[in-house]
Amino acid sequence: MVKQRIKVGVMIICGIILSSNVFAQDAKAIVKRSYDLMRGTSSYNESTMSIIRPQYTRTLRFKSWSKGNDYSLVYVLSPAKDKGQVSLKRKNEMWNWMPSIRRMIKIPPSMLNQSWMGSDLTNDDIIKESSIVDDYSHKVLSEETIGEELCWKIELIPHEDAAVIWGKIISWISKKNGYTLKNEYYDEDEELVNVEKLSRIRTIGKRTIPTYYEIIPVDKPGQKTTMSMDVIRFGEKIEDGFFSIQNAKRIR
Helix, strand or coil: HHHHHHHHHEEEEEEEHHHHHHHHHHHHHHHHHHHHHHHCCCEEEEEEEEEEECCEEEEEEEEEEEEEECCEEEEECCHHCCCEEEEEECCCEEEEEECCCCEEEEECCCCCCCCCCCCEEEHHHCCCCCCCCEEEEEEEEEEEEEECEEEEEEEECCCCCCCCCEEEEEEEEECCCCCCEEEEEECCCCCCEEEEEEEEEECCEEEEEEEEEEEEECCCCCCCEEEEEEEEEEEECCCCHHHHHHHHHHCC
């Protein structure tokens, strides 16, 4: 009888360990699916960003190209005084081309958390230096409803050696459709900094994704940044050489 109880106890413990490992793997798979859905192997988009402040609203338009997690290029179309500025990522290197002074400025890791173009997005948000798949561990916390969609609520904790700017991220990912509908970003002290909401679901080719973002700082009343993805194309054929420093200086 005692041996049977011990055997049952061991089986229960093993089951708990195995199920927790599977759950962790599932959490990472859910996050990866969402990431791949929004980014694809390569993509091109044209976007409108509104930087909303209590005293003013500033609007920018830009176009961007991406290839996997290694390459990204963002070109500012307007306003006129900012036109031609480029943010470039090549693997582990990040650069800004400033046409007004004709200088290519390398971005050190310490500037990843700096505001991009005065918005509530960071340099890291724009050029996607860190990877929510590879640089974080993932854990399903619960299921919650956002709007009318049942979502996985997933906690992302950065690995100790990861070069990331957030101390924690909480994501709500649609169970049915796989896209992300909400993110909460926390600092190293686990204080909530920004809330990101995603909406305006559209079908682009074979993908159904949100195309409108709101980034809301929690401690700055009347301030937020919105971004609308106006043109989106996935599966673009882009050579690695497109993401060169030389091309960043001459692209239009």
